[in-house]
Amino acid sequence: MAALAFGLVTLVWHDYNDWVQLRHILNATDGPIFLYAAAAAQIFGGAAIQFRRTAKTGAVVIGAVYLVFALLFVPRIVAAPQIYDRWGNFFEQFSLVTGAAIVYARLSSAWTPETLNRVGRILLGICVASFTLEQAFYLDATASLVPKWLPPSQMFWAVTTTVAFALAAVALLTNRMALLATRLLTMMIVIFGLLVWIPLLLSNPHSHTNWSEGAETFAIAGAAWILADLLGGYRLNGYRAR
DSSP, X not given: OHHHHHHHHHHHHOOGGGOTXXXXXXXXXXXXXXXXXXXXXXXXXXXXXXXXXXXHHHHHHHHHHHHHHHHTTHHHHHHOTTOHHHHHHHHHHHHHHHHHHHHHXXXXXXXXXXXXXXXXXXXXXXXXXXXXXXXHHTHHHHHHHSOTTSSSOHHHHHHHHHHHHHHHHHHHXXXXXXXXXXXXXXXXXXXXXXXIIHHHHHHOTTOHHHHHHHHHHHHHHHHHHHHHHHHHHHHHHHHHHO
């Protein structure tokens, strides 16, 4: 649903220059065409993945779109690898690729449950480790997004959520309490969307950034939820086998 919303926002907005993440990569000629095509693909994929008969096709489409988005950041990473924001943008998009890939692999039965479990954990775990570093490197910016009314302070929650990301990454990469960590991760990211981006959107609905960042936040939460569902099903089936 977040992918579908992201596509609709693009089509409604009609403003290529507000695509902060991609306007520096695409030139003025191919930028709008590319983004409208990507928006249409997200709408189609987001709708198709809702139904079991078309979910595999939807997952392929969504995964392909976000993989292209991720790869578009590679030249900027190569040009200035010391700027972590570029790495962060790559892994934000790649986390969405991971979610779509898990859906496709789970429905196609191409991999064993054990392999899918392990690969899904590792890929999303790497992305979550990147979220940790991104917040740590830009801690002041992270703190500025925390609602001022939330006690005890903005910096407290910036640090706390950074530590929570780090613990989730360790849990996923080491397969220690991974299911609990993924469920808590999903909940935390959803709370980000509800407490940070929804109020910003309501206060300034004319900002494309508020719309796009909000949609991306819920899409990442969706990817984490997909993994949590996979890990929960794997554990349940394991208990039944015994």
